[in-house]
Amino acid sequence: MSFNPLQERGIPLDRQLRNWRELNVLPIDPDHADPYTRCRIIAMNGIEVEAILFSHQFARHCPDMEVKHQLAQVRYIEAQQQKAVNWLLPGLASVLETTIAYEQVAVDLTAWVARMEPDPYLKQAYHFGVLEDFDHLYRYANLYEMIEHRRAEKIVDNLTEVMPGRPTYLHHRHPIDNVREPYDKSVVDPISRLHALTIMAAEQQTMNFYMNVGPTYMEPIARQLYQEIGLIEEEHVTHYESLVDPGETWWEQLVTHEYNECYLYHSFMQTESDPKVKAIWELHLNMELEHLRIAADLMRRHDGREPEEVVAPQLPAPVTFEPNKGYLRELLGTEIDVTTIGTGYVKDMHERFQQWQEAIHGGEKAPSELIIDENRTKSGEEYRLETEGPHPVPSLRAHR
Template identity: 80%
Template sequence: MAFNPLDHRGIPLDRQVRTWRELDVEPIDPDHADPYTRCRIIAMNGIEVEALLFSHQFARNCLDMDVKRRLAEVRYLEHQQQKVVNWLLPGSASALETTIAYEQVAVDLTAWVARMEPDAYLKQAYNFGVLEDFDHLYRYANLYEMVQRRKAEKIVDGLTEVIPGRPTKYHHRHPADNVRTPYDRTTTAPISKLHALTIMAAEQQTMNFYMNVGPQYMEPIARQLYQEIGLIEEEHVTHYESLVDPGETWWERLVLHEYNECYLYHSFMETESDRRVKAIWELHLNMELEHLHAACDLMRAYDEREPEEVLGPELPAPVTFEPNKEYLRELLDTQIDLTTLGEGYVREAHERFEAMQEALHGGEEPPSERVIDAHRESFGDDYRLAAR
């Protein structure tokens, strides 16, 4: 049934502050939870963190004290939501186990968005990036077996394949070649704007996570692999954030952020298999409805526009975590040898690409290759989990 957040009211803002007891949610069971429940938690945490960072940036660029106070009020409530969402992850899971789940999110969320994206140029941007996340999952899975003597299939549960993608060592490009042409805010479909915001947020959270957990490992190869892939996540954030039209006003972007939160919470409420987690998605959706209305009021007052000018008449079909094995296999067959040049894609190595490779690798194998070599030395082969 069609759902338009603008037609519904939620929990009033002055009733949304929760007590410590309410914030202290029970985490999911790492050994028995649906892997896609974990994926939804990680994805939603990224969405909440992006909303918070955007609100802070808006406040730092705003002179109106009334607006700053309203942003602060909603932002505090969003922080409580973020704490609940991220604290659903089990403390018993290692950082590396969570990392593998992060890459499962990147693979299956980006692949789903690419499948659903109506704009051919944006679709290609997602297709290009997902093959790199796919390879990161493979590299971390090999590290996981070496460091913790466990297999990644325990985490991904066969829903996502663990096989080589575009080799990680070829992901290092000149920064100028990571900048894409933005969509046109006046002509781009609302669903495309939500897709761009969602993938940007997910990749940004992955980048932030690796920047912080990478040096916590003692094993040199683990520290080195996080450092390498962390640099690539910076490239991915540049790649995806450049797709967003910088001509969108602050008010327009505020409304889109709140609307996207409604979209994701509604999607996950509709598709969640864990009843307890589903109840949290429903609660947060009812909070976000009021956050959206507050943003719309600001847009009307300060941008002198109606939110319907930038939003669709109803939410799109729910975002769904599901296997994308056939789709990814097709991309592996047709796009594994792509790199970027300027704002487009090419199959041949070019001068800037080769210069960056030489400057970074210095003629040596990077950590992403050495981790596979080390796994083969220890176990006789690399770790893979292909479709059954």
């Protein structure tokens, strides 16, 4: 059934404030919850954080006091939504368990977006990033086995494979080679706007998470691995945010943010297996419909345009967390030795890439390589979860 969020009416803003009892959500059971329920929670936390940060940036550049008041009112509700969503994560889970779930989100959400993306250049950007997140999952899974003596299949539940992707030490690139060409807002498919915003928000939240939790570890190898991958997540945010047309007005961006929240809450309602969590998705959707209505009215008043000029009148096919094993294996076989140069992609170790590698590594092994060596020494072998049979990763001939 089609759903047009621009025509639906949600909960009036003055009825959206929740008290402490209502915000005191029951967290999911870490031992029995659907792993994709946890993925949906992590993804929506990133979306809500991006909505809050965007609203703050908008307010800092907006001289209109009435608009600033409107942004502040909606933003406070968004902040309550973010707290309710993020507090669904169980306190019993370790930081590293949550980290592995973050990487499962990055792998399966980005792979799904890549499969659905109609623009070949944007699709290539998602292909490039997902092979790096795939390798991050492998590195953290080995760290998990080494310092917590547990195996990642308990977290990913065989839905996502764990094995080497593009080696993490090769993810370090000169900053100018992380900037992509933006889509053209005048001709872009509306779904491409949502894809870019969704993956940018997810990667931004991962970057923020790693930069904050990394130094809380005592083990030197854990601190080093979070530091290395945290730097790569900064590269990924640069990579994805540059896909967005910088010519979009603040009003266009505001409408897109609110529409995307409606889209994702509506999507996750369709597949959520936990009734308590599904009720939160439904409640937040009804709140976001009002936020979207407010954003659309602001756009009409201040930009002189209709929201249908930016977003589609009907929601696209729902975003789905599902296994992407075959798709990822195909990418591993064809695109593992790709790197970037300028706004494009090559399979050659060009001079700027080589110089950056030499500067960042200083002739030493990267933490992401050391963790595999150390786990082999401690456990007898590295950790992998290959549910579809062994898949030898092609040699990186371009980077030798």
